[in-house]
Amino acid sequence: MEFIKNPAFNFIGKRKFAYIFSCIIIIWGMVILTMKGKSIFGVDFVGGDMLNIEFKESVTVSEIRDKIKGLNIGTYSVQALGTEGKDFIIKSGPGTSEKILEAMEIIYGAEGDAFSVKGKSSISPSMSVSLRKKALYAFFLGIIGILVYITLRFEFRFAVGATLAIFHDMLFVVAILALTKKQIDTSVIAALLTIAGYSVNDTVIIFDRIRENIRKTRSDDYFTLFNKSINETLSRTVLTVLTTLFVVFLLFFVGGETLHTFAFSLLVGFVIGTYSSVFIASSIIIDWHRWKPHKFKV
Amino acid sequence: MTKQYYLRLSVIVVIIGLCIYQVYPPEKKIKKGLDLQGGVHVVLELTETAQDEKTISDLADRALEVIRNRIDALGVTEPVIQKEGMKRIIVDLPGVQDPDKAIEIIGQTALLEFKLVSDDPDLFKSALEGNIPEGYQLIYYKEKDERGIYREGHPLLVKAEPELTGKYIEDAYMGYDNSGFPDVNLVLNKEGAALFESVTAKNINKQLAIVLDGVVRSAPVIRERIPGGKAQITGRFSVEEARTLAIVLRAGALPAKMEMIYREVVGPTLGKENIVQGFKAALYGGILVLLFMLIYYTAFGLLADFALALNILILLGIMATLKGVLTLPGIAGIALTCGMGVDANVIIFERIKEELKAGKSPKAGIDSGYKRAWTAIIDSNITTLIVGLILFFLGEGPVKGFGLTLSIGIVANLFTAVFVTKTIVDWVMITRKIEKVRI
Numbered sequence: 001m002e003f004i005k006n007p008a009f010n011f012i013g014k015r016k017f018a019y020i021f022s023c024i025i026i027i028w029g030m031v032i033l034t035m036k037g038k039s040i041f042g043v044d045f046v047g048g049d050m051l052n053i054e055f056k057e058s059v060t061v062s063e064i065r066d067k068i069k070g071l072n073i074g075t076y077s078v079q080a081l082g083t084e085g086k087d088f089i090i091k092s093g094p095g096t097s098e099k100i101l102e103a104m105e106i107i108y109g110a111e112g113d114a115f116s117v118k119g120k121s122s123i124s125p126s127m128s129v130s131l132r133k134k135a136l137y138a139f140f141l142g143i144i145g146i147l148v149y150i151t152l153r154f155e156f157r158f159a160v161g162a163t164l165a166i167f168h169d170m171l172f173v174v175a176i177l178a179l180t181k182k183q184i185d186t187s188v189i190a191a192l193l194t195i196a197g198y199s200v201n202d203t204v205i206i207f208d209r210i211r212e213n214i215r216k217t218r219s220d221d222y223f224t225l226f227n228k229s230i231n232e233t234l235s236r237t238v239l240t241v242l243t244t245l246f247v248v249f250l251l252f253f254v255g256g257e258t259l260h261t262f263a264f265s266l267l268v269g270f271v272i273g274t275y276s277s278v279f280i281a282s283s284i285i286i287d288w289h290r291w292k293p294h295k296f297k298v
Numbered sequence: 299m300t301k302q303y304y305l306r307l308s309v310i311v312v313i314i315g316l317c318i319y320q321v322y323p324p325e326k327k328i329k330k331g332l333d334l335q336g337g338v339h340v341v342l343e344l345t346e347t348a349q350d351e352k353t354i355s356d357l358a359d360r361a362l363e364v365i366r367n368r369i370d371a372l373g374v375t376e377p378v379i380q381k382e383g384m385k386r387i388i389v390d391l392p393g394v395q396d397p398d399k400a401i402e403i404i405g406q407t408a409l410l411e412f413k414l415v416s417d418d419p420d421l422f423k424s425a426l427e428g429n430i431p432e433g434y435q436l437i438y439y440k441e442k443d444e445r446g447i448y449r450e451g452h453p454l455l456v457k458a459e460p461e462l463t464g465k466y467i468e469d470a471y472m473g474y475d476n477s478g479f480p481d482v483n484l485v486l487n488k489e490g491a492a493l494f495e496s497v498t499a500k501n502i503n504k505q506l507a508i509v510l511d512g513v514v515r516s517a518p519v520i521r522e523r524i525p526g527g528k529a530q531i532t533g534r535f536s537v538e539e540a541r542t543l544a545i546v547l548r549a550g551a552l553p554a555k556m557e558m559i560y561r562e563v564v565g566p567t568l569g570k571e572n573i574v575q576g577f578k579a580a581l582y583g584g585i586l587v588l589l590f591m592l593i594y595y596t597a598f599g600l601l602a603d604f605a606l607a608l609n610i611l612i613l614l615g616i617m618a619t620l621k622g623v624l625t626l627p628g629i630a631g632i633a634l635t636c637g638m639g640v641d642a643n644v645i646i647f648e649r650i651k652e653e654l655k656a657g658k659s660p661k662a663g664i665d666s667g668y669k670r671a672w673t674a675i676i677d678s679n680i681t682t683l684i685v686g687l688i689l690f691f692l693g694e695g696p697v698k699g700f701g702l703t704l705s706i707g708i709v710a711n712l713f714t715a716v717f718v719t720k721t722i723v724d725w726v727m728i729t730r731k732i733e734k735v736r737i
Contacts, residue, residue: 001594052568118568120561127341127559131694138692145684153677187627190689190697194704197685198638201678205645208674236648240678243590243644244637247583251630254582256575258333258626266634 003238007231012223015283022168022280029175039075040178042185042261045132047125049097051090052118053104058085067107068092071099081257087118089257094124135189142193146200154207155297157285162203165273165281166196172276173269182261191265198244199273202237203281209233210282214296222289222296226282234278241274300728306721314608317615327618330392331625332562333696334576336569337392338400341560344385355384360553362387367549368403387556397563399542405558407511408546410464412497413437413456415505415517422455433458440513454514456507461497463551466490470547472540473530480540481532482547491527499523508533510543576629584610584636591640595647598737601722602643605714609639612710613703622706625699631686635707641678642715646671651737660735661727668720675716683708 033040043050064078068090076092090100097120101111108114123131146166151159170192177184209229219225248270252263288294321327332339342365344358362381369377369391378390394400416422416434425436435458439451469485486494497506498520507517508531516533535543588606591599613635617624650667658666686708689701726732 001596054567116565116567117563118565118571120563122558122561124557124559126343126557134692134694138688141692142685142688145688146681149681149684186693186697190627190693190700193685193689194634194682197682200681201641204677204681205674208677232652236645239594239644239648240638240641243587243640244634246586246590247580247633247637250579250583250586251633253579254575255579255630256572256626258572259576259579259630262627262630 002235004235007234008227009231009234010227011230011278012227012283012286015279015286018275018279018283022172022276025179026168026171026175029178030171033174033178036178040184042183042188043091043121043123043128044185045128045135047094047123047128049092049094049100049120049122051088051092051097051100051120052081053088053090053115054118055086055088055108055115056113059088059108060085061088064088064090067103068100071096071103073099076100095122097122131186135186139189139193143196146196150200150204153204157288157294157296158207160288161281161284162200162207164284165203165276166200168276168280169195169199169269169273172272173265176268177261177265180264182264185261187259187262188265191262191269194266195269195273199270199277202241202274202277205236206230206233206277206282211296220295223286226286230278230282237274237277241270245270303721303725303728306717307725310608310718310721313612317611320615320618321611324614324618328614329621329623330569330573331623331628331696331699332390332392332564332569333626334569334573334624335393336564336566337390338394338397338564339391339560339562339695340389340401340404340558341382342387342389342405342556343559344554345557346385346554351384357554358385358387361556364550364552365389365404368546369400371545371549372400372403374400386559393566397565399538401558401561401563403542403546405556406546406552407555408464408549408551409511410467410547410551411460411509412462412494413458413460413507413509414497414501415507416455416457417504425455426453430455437507437509437512437514440515451514454505454507454517456509460509461506462486462490462493464547465551466493467547467550468527470544472537472544475530475532479532480535480537481530482535482540482544484529484531484547486527486529488527491525494527494529495523495525572626573629576626580629580633580636583633587636587640591643595643595737598643598647601719602640602647602715604722605643605719606636606639608718609635609707609710609714612714613707616706616710617703622702623699624703625696627696628699628703631700631703631707634704635711638682639707639711639715642671642675642711643719645674645678646716646719647737649674650735654735654737660732663735664723664727668716672716675712679708679712 038046061078061080068076068078073096074093076090079089081087081089092100101117104115105111111117147163150162154162173192173195174184177188206229209232210226213225213229217225245267248263248266251259252267255263344354344361346354346357358381362379365387366379369379369389374391374394376392378388380388382388389404391400421431425431425434430436434455436453436455438453441451466486466489467484468487471483473481473483475481501520502522503519505517505519508515515531531543588603591602593599595602610632613632646667649671650663653663653667683705686701686705689697690705693701
């Protein structure tokens with residue numbers, strides 16, 4: 001079976017549209033991100049409490065919100081899980097969840113009878129500082145690891161193209177998270193690293209083919225040659241990401257609340273990673289070449 | 299030549315056997331993380347900052363011992379109690395039955411003090427008005443209201459300097475007082491007994507407050523000199539509370555105040571939900587990948603499917619052997635292994651397609667397809683492996699579990715997707731004399 005028979009799309013020719021599209025999304029996302037400030041980060045990065053309560057009888061989000069409002073405990077959020085109106089996640093400031101629980105007991109009845117606490121966590125600000133540090137440390141170490149590998153593997157301009165594609169992918173995912181009002185937590189950092197590590201592969205495969213074709217044809221017409229290489233590897237690029245997207249789709253839709261943001265980030269990241277491999281990574285090298293011509297070694 | 303294939307085939311069979319032996323039965327052999335089986339995870343931090351590093355580190359070591367003793371008394375199976383850095387202690391209690399009680403036992407400083415209550419009503423009155431005399435302090439009872447919630451109760455004026463502290467306790471156990479209410483019985487050591495005797499002798503008809511972590515538990519009146527070093531703490535305890543208190547008093551007080559900077563409780567139902575949802579997602583995702591490969595590549599797809607199944611089996615086998623902890627993101631890592639694991643086969647098969655299109659014979663096409671795809675496969679695995687290892691070594695809890703399954707999955711993938719499929723292809727080509735290949 002073959003999805004795409006002898007494709008001959010002009011990917012490089014469409015690069016201006018891709019640049020504009022990516023810039024719009026990323027800038028838009030970053031604006032929202034800066035406007036939101038601290039609230040974009042999950043409890044593990046800023047400290048705070050989280051309660052997962054399941055009621056015996058259905059309750060509404062606004063009802064719970066009203067009850068908590070009277071407690072004067074600062075900012076909080078209530079989120080319903082599922083459609084039955086019984087399962088809720090309440091996030092609030094550090095050390096405030098016990099007060100919420102007490103209030104729930106007064107209003108709805110004893111814990112165990114009227115509702116049950118499925119899970120709860122409390123992260124103090126000092127703990128969140130070290131979680132943040134650790135995540136940043138892991139993040140930069142991971143990115144540096146990948147960059148070192150790419151630099152060793154390719155000549156300078158290719159390495160820059162692949163690197164920019166990686167940063168593009170990660171910024172894009174963060175922008176989409178900001179636009180969809182999702183929070184950045186430890187699992188998102190893990191997802192971003194996974195996206196960087198996995199999505200660079202498509203780029204590597206295309207670059208490899210470009211090198212092979214330069215060697216074979218000895219042509220200087222890089223525009224045609226790059227396009228040809230992307231098309232030749234297209235079915236491979238699409239198929240590899242497709243099988244991975246199958247499982248990420250299911251993680252997102254069936255995997256449950258805990259994996260929600262993680263799977264969502266992967267979903268966006270893998271799609272965008274493929275898009276940037278095809279439209280962005282090679283295009284950067286072409287534009288660079290047009291600006292300052294360069295003969296690639298073979 | 300055939301001998302070599304049989305050798306390779308038998309290597310594969312042995313590995314399959316070993317992995318099945320290691321994994322079966324999986325519910326016993328694979329260790330589950332807190333997010334899958336429920337439990338408590340807390341991080342405590344010494345609030346002490348003034349002292350030098352060595353002293354702080356020693357304090358944390360002593361606190362760790364105290365906490366270990368308390369948890370031993372709780373009877374949790376496989377608790378993990380460890381020091382992190384200089385002044386942090388991490389406690390993991392998987393599958394603990396009563397998480398709130400466990401947290402209370404771990405977090406209580408359990409500083410027990412006996413303090414003399416002032417018997418001067420004027421002094422007490424002016425203290426209530428805000429003029430607390432030198433060397434005295436106001437402390438409060440903790441009382442339960444009608445809903446069972448603790449509130450600050452009525453005050454007592456006591457001497458700030460305690461007459462006796464919990465460090466003289468030799469043993470503590472739950473008992474019942476004369477009216478049948480639970481209480482905690484204390485046995486003091488020799489030194490403590492002597493102190494207690496002299497304090498009681500000197501202060502007959504005065505009240506002696508028994509103060510735990512700054513809160514009055516009871517304040518009995520001293521009727522007579524008490525020799526023998528025996529004392530009771532009464533104060534409307536429930537059986538459970540009296541037991542908890544006895545445990546912490548026996549294990550001793552924490553050497554310094556500790557703050558619980560991280561606390562996570564996963565109830566058993568949430569753990570079960572996580573398993574079911576994670577497993578479902580991974581299973582359906584895996585099946586989708588298997589079906590897709592079968593439809594897209596037919597016979598070669600079947601080969602890739604077999605390799606994928608083996609990939610997962612080896613992943614679980616290594617997990618069981620290394621006693622790695624499976625977490626919910628870890629299950630996601632296994633699911634990703636399904637999706638990424640077939641990538642190597644896609645790369646190989648697509649390359650073979652091209653080679654055959656270029657007019658090569660089946661054998662030559664397959665051989666050069668495998669050979670030429672090899673570097674691409676190494677490339678695609680290495681960057682993901684870098685990430686997986688970093689998440690494993692630097693990540694915590696759930697994320698660590700993700701790094702673990704992702705890394706093992708990738709390593710196993712190199713073996714199954716390349717070595718195993720090539721062996722089987724070679725074997726089929728030799729035994730069946732195949733002349734035409736469809737892929």
